[in-house]
Amino acid sequence: MDPNSPQTASVTVADVARKAGVSKATAARVLGGYGTVSDRVRDAVTAAARALDYRPNELARSMTTGRSGTIGVVVGDIENPFFSLAMRGITDVARQAGFTVILINSGEDVSAEKAAIRTLIAKRVDGLIVSPAKETDVEHLREVVGSGRPLALLDRGINAFEVDTVIADDRQAAEGVTRQLIALGHRHIAYLTACDTPDHLFRTPGDINTGSVRRRIEGFLSTCREAGLGPVEHWIHMGAVIPEQTRQIAERLLEAKDRPTAIIASDSVIGLEVFKTSRAIGLAIPDDLSLISFHDADWTAVTSPPVTVVRQPVYQLGEMAARLLVERLNGFAGPGREVVLQTEFVERASISSAPSLPR
Amino acid sequence: MDPNSPQTASVTVADVARKAGVSKATAARVLGGYGTVSDRVRDAVTAAARALDYRPNELARSMTTGRSGTIGVVVGDIENPFFSLAMRGITDVARQAGFTVILINSGEDVSAEKAAIRTLIAKRVDGLIVSPAKETDVEHLREVVGSGRPLALLDRGINAFEVDTVIADDRQAAEGVTRQLIALGHRHIAYLTACDTPDHLFRTPGDINTGSVRRRIEGFLSTCREAGLGPVEHWIHMGAVIPEQTRQIAERLLEAKDRPTAIIASDSVIGLEVFKTSRAIGLAIPDDLSLISFHDADWTAVTSPPVTVVRQPVYQLGEMAARLLVERLNGFAGPGREVVLQTEFVERASISSAPSLPR
């Protein structure tokens, strides 16, 4: 009676039906918006529902329809601005299409990713968007596809089987910035990434599990080789996972006799730490060291000097992944699509022609 | 038969039971891990489940247990570093406690917030964490509490009814930074916030709907008044919602004859824009203008000069909110708790003694 009293047991269609004096089936038709009902009955049921403050149970609905209206998203780390911005793109599209989003962080750990996917399938999500931690360990992704659920991959692709994939043109971007540095006279360029191998040594791009990074490194390597530079394999530095590690790598690198005259940072967290470290060491940017970073984080525009970056369409990446997924959810059944979004080279004052180093 | 064949219809307990030669009830006991079963039967069922690649349907389970194992989170904007970091804290705690998280952005819009909460209740989330857009419009939150679902508020409190609330000591922090600026000789300090009123004019703290900001402004106002400064109400500038608006406000402010000698930015997005604008106008920080920002975003440490900030324990804010909620979910039924986490004053080179302005 009292509308403010705590509703312990929730109101069901049966309750509404009883109050409206119709059958459960009819009440369900009105409440669920399907089938045909007379206006008189519709009004009665609607009124009863309002009076009882009826709240549909989406869970029960999902049971019979088989659709949960939910999309599962597995990303490395929502704290990372890259993922949080992509996530915004995903949620915006999902919401508009009538889906809610369940978010799980994998921490870039494959076993956590597997557990996440298992959980999401148990929750009967209608589809998944995953940013796979490793491109070499994807059996769990294959299972998703096998279960008949649409899957879209974000920022990292799997060539092994057909799914929708959205990536940026990392390879071209890397080629572009590398070419630019070479044109400025740089003959020793270091590339820093968080990716790692067991022995922390880079041999071939095949060692790199993260697709976006692998593509960048391929672009970097091929451009350097074209220009006849070497030994380019030793210019790739791995394991810059946390700022402290990045700092150590940067210090070792910049204090060496044959230090690089330019550094490409694979993400803005690394870029920031390189910036700090070079300042701490006393190297001036860009006179002593040129710096280019992937991802145009906020801070890159306000440092002195501001940092040259490769701007990725991060929001659009998430948006597109969600869009492709929603299309599948709405019945599209064509072959797997790969969408490559363009990056933008934002040139700022952190690069200049190479200094002549003492030998 | 073929384990790689697409599983169209999913395997149910009944299927497993049939294969194991036991009743549905017994198979369910093994699979659900409840009741008592003999080892022999357990093995048989487990083997059958493995052979069929049985995947539990969490939805069906939720139907009878009434618990969905899901927490709903409503934040202003996941793209904002503040929320994404808090979200990380929430998801970490939730995952460890065995819950998954559904995320919805409200865009700081109350009607979107209402829709979000309605959706989450329809999905039968076990509990909610909300960062309410407005503290004055909270009937929908009251309904959540009325429905018997635990609710925890993040960063913004509602005094109206008892729920768990986690906030930072914004008031004290604001008092501290204001006192500091006054001690440095500043007699005209501007405070910029994204909050707004219909006519963009500030009158009393009661106009501010966002709790954290209101508390800061209260601290700012009282400290200024104690020091005998005025007209302090005119020093509060509202509506800095997007960078462009912030720039306009900052320009108008800094180009005026009686410009402030210090600015307090209510968040790092505003702080960044003020920094850019003052540089564009040609005002030197800190000689011409002192700048303090709330939220120690990445970039604040690398600008020239680096920016003095109030560091909020953002991750911990989310962590604590989730922790309080999980406690309730596990049966805790005490009165609403308010947790206030300490902020930290990080003094950097962006503040100095006030310049003497021409009159």
Next chain:
DNA sequence: TTTTAAATTGAGACCGGTCTCATTGGCTTT
């Protein structure tokens, strides 16, 4: 060995919706 308690197991209701199928009544067609 008989009695008693405890452990196992099966049958079936139930959660709250959806959906099929059969029934009823009104309206059109000829």
Next chain:
DNA sequence: AAAGCCAATGAGACCGGTCTCAATTTAAAA
């Protein structure tokens, strides 16, 4: 007025689990 159709409604199965309750088996106690 009889036949034919379609809209409106109700009864009840079903989704895939959980859980109660009674029946049966097994182990422990007397």
